[in-house]
Amino acid sequence: MSDVSIPSGGVTLDGILAVPQEPSGVVAFAHGSGSSRFSRRNRDVAAVLQQAGLATLLFDLLTADENDQDIETGLYRFDIPLLARRLTDAIDWLKALPATAAFDVGLFGASTGAGAARQRY
Structure with missing residues (x-):
């Protein structure tokens, strides 16, 4: 497991990538508003x-500053086009990474993250 930084439209998104010894595929998690990469439920899944x-x-899907702003204003949480672009950037990043490039990317989405995944396709 390693901390990663994913470039997306002029910002950097923080993430955690885990690649088993011989992976058979890759799943990107798109969580909902009010959640993060540290969500116990998503980490268990x-x-x-x-x-x-x-x-x-x-x-x-949001930077730390955007998340802080969103808590105060709700500015980003329902911006599905923004979240979908960032999800697309994360998928493109996975497709460029040697350890995961050979695989199609499955999506696990909840709440607004599911909306972003749905818009992506």
């Missing part, structure tokens, strides 16, 4: 997927 041989990417 990611652990089960990793045990099944899948690489996982847990990442924040």
